[in-house]
Amino acid sequence: MAHAAPHLRLIPPLHPAPPEAVAEHACPYPAEPLRLETLFQQHARYVASVVLRVLGRDHEVDDVVQEVFLTAMTGLSAVRSPLAVRGWLKTIAVRKACRHLRRRRLRTLLGFDRDSTSYEQVAAPGCSPEERALLARVYQELDRLPVAERVAWTLRYVEGEQIEALAELCGCSLATAKRRIAAAQATLERTLGHVR
Numbered sequence: 001m002a003h004a005a006p007h008l009r010l011i012p013p014l015h016p017a018p019p020e021a022v023a024e025h026a027c028p029y030p031a032e033p034l035r036l037e038t039l040f041q042q043h044a045r046y047v048a049s050v051v052l053r054v055l056g057r058d059h060e061v062d063d064v065v066q067e068v069f070l071t072a073m074t075g076l077s078a079v080r081s082p083l084a085v086r087g088w089l090k091t092i093a094v095r096k097a098c099r100h101l102r103r104r105r106l107r108t109l110l111g112f113d114r115d116s117t118s119y120e121q122v123a124a125p126g127c128s129p130e131e132r133a134l135l136a137r138v139y140q141e142l143d144r145l146p147v148a149e150r151v152a153w154t155l156r157y158v159e160g161e162q163i164e165a166l167a168e169l170c171g172c173s174l175a176t177a178k179r180r181i182a183a184a185q186a187t188l189e190r191t192l193g194h195v196r
Contacts, residue, residue: 036072039072039076039085040069043085043086043089044065046090047065047068047069047090048062048065050094050097050159051064051096052122053154054101054151055097056119056122056142057122058122060100063100064097065093067096067100068089068092071096072089091169094155094170097151098147098148098151101147101150101151102147119138119140123135141192142188144187145184145187148170148172149180149181150184151170152166152170152177152180152181153180153181153188155169156181163178163181166181
C-alpha cells in the first residue's frame with residue numbers, strides 16, 4: 001500500500017515495517033497461528049497512532065484500541081498471512097473510530113458530551129504555537145463534519161492514504177471516497193481558508 005505525502009502533519013505516523021521485518025517478527029513460527037498477545041505487542045502502537053489521528057482526542061484512544069483488539073481476537077484465526085495483519089488491523093481501527101465518532105456526535109447532540117478538548121496535544125513535538133493552534137482549529141471544524149466526510153478527509157490528508165486504499169478502509173466505492181473528501185475540503189476551505 002503506497003502512501004502519498006501527507007499534506008497536514010500532526011503526530012508522526014508509524015510507517016509499516018518492511019515486509020521482511022514484518023514476516024520475521026509477526027509470526028515467529030509460521031506453522032503456529034497468530035496469538036492475540038503477540039499481535040497486540042507488535043501492533044498496538046501503530047493502531048493507537050491511527051486512531052489518535054482519526055479521533056484527534058488522546059483520552060479516547062485506549063478504549064478504541066481495546067475494541068480493535070477484541071474484534072481482532074474473533075477473526076484472528078482467519079488471517080492467513082502475517083503480512084496482511086497490519087492492513088487488517090488498520091481497517092478495524094478506522095471502522096471502530098467511525099463508530100466512536102458517531103457515538104461522540106450523539107452524546108454531544110444529547111448534551112452529554114460538552115468536552116472542551118484542546119486538540120493541540122496531537123501536534124507533533126516541535127510544532128510552533130501557530131501550527132498547534134491551526135491543528136486545533138482544523139480538528140474543531142472536523143468535529144462539525146459528517147463522520148464519513150471527516151474520516152475520508154483525515155485518512156487522505158492527515159494519514160496520507162492513497163484514494164484506493166482509503167476507499168477500502170472506509171468500505172465505500174472510489175467515487176464515494178472522492179466525493180466525501182471533496183465535500184470535507186470544501187467545508188474546511190469555507191471555514192478556515194486553504195487547508196492541506
